[in-house]
Amino acid sequence: MVTTIETPRLNLRPWREDDIEQIVLGLNDLQLAKWLAFVPHPYSTSDAENWVRRCQAIASTGDRPTAYEFAIELKAERKVIGGVSLNKIDWSAGTGGGGIWIATPYQGLGYGREAFDAKIRFAFRDLGLTKLVNGYFDGNENSWAMQRKLGYRRVTETPSRSMADGRQTIEHVTMLLRSDWQDRQDHTSDRVRSEA
Numbered sequence: 762m763v764t765t766i767e768t769p770r771l772n773l774r775p776w777r778e779d780d781i782e783q784i785v786l787g788l789n790d791l792q793l794a795k796w797l798a799f800v801p802h803p804y805s806t807s808d809a810e811n812w813v814r815r816c817q818a819i820a821s822t823g824d825r826p827t828a829y830e831f832a833i834e835l836k837a838e839r840k841v842i843g844g845v846s847l848n849k850i851d852w853s854a855g856t857g858g859g860g861i862w863i864a865t866p867y868q869g870l871g872y873g874r875e876a877f878d879a880k881i882r883f884a885f886r887d888l889g890l891t892k893l894v895n896g897y898f899d900g901n902e903n904s905w906a907m908q909r910k911l912g913y914r915r916v917t918e919t920p921s922r923s924m925a926d927g928r929q930t931i932e933h934v935t936m937l938l939r940s941d942w943q944d945r946q947d948h949t950s951d952r953v954r955s956e957a
Contacts (some may be wrong), residue, residue: 789862794925802925855891
C-alpha cells in the first residue's frame with residue numbers, strides 16, 4: 762500500500778531511486794548531519810541507495826507497518842528537499858516516533874513544520890496512535906522551537922551520540938499526546954470561527 766500525504770506546499774511520499782541524488786546533496790552536509798543520530802559523514806551514494814532500499818522494504822511489510830518513511834517533495838519544483846519519519850510504531854501501545862530533516866537551502870521557510878505537522882495529523886487522525894515520542898540533540902534549538910510550537914513537551918534527557926561527527930551529546934526526549942494535540946486543534950478551530 763502506497764501512502765502519500767499532501768499539504769499546501771508539499772507532497773510526503775515514498776522514497777524512490779530517482780531521489781538518491783537529492784538525498785546525498787541534502788545529507789552530505791555536516792552542519793545538517795550533526796543533528797541527526799544515524800546519518801554518517803561523509804554521506805555517500807551507497808548510503809542513499811541502502812536507505813531507499815530499506816524504506817521500500819518497510820513499505821511492503823503489509824497493513825500495519827512499524828514505520829512510514831516519507832520523502833518531502835516541494836510541489837512547486839517537484840524536488841525532494843528532505844525527509845520525515847513516523848517510525849518505532851507500537852500498535853498495541855499506540856505510540857510512535859520519528860524525525861525530520863530539511864536540506865540547508867530550504868531551512869527557515871516553514872517546510873519542516875508543515876511536514877512535521879502533517880506527520881502528526883497522519884499519526885493521530887489516520888492511524889489512531891495516542892502518543893508520539895521524539896527528541897532533539899542539545900543545541901538544536903530550531904528543532905525544539907518547531908516541536909514546542911506543535912505542542913510537544915520535554916520529558917527527559919538521555920546520553921546520545923552524533924554519528925556524523927562522533928560527539929557525545931544529550932538528547933532531549935519530547936512527547937506529544939493525541940489528547941493535547943486534539944485540544945490544540947479544537948482551540949485553533951474555535952479561534953478561527955470567532956475571528957470570522
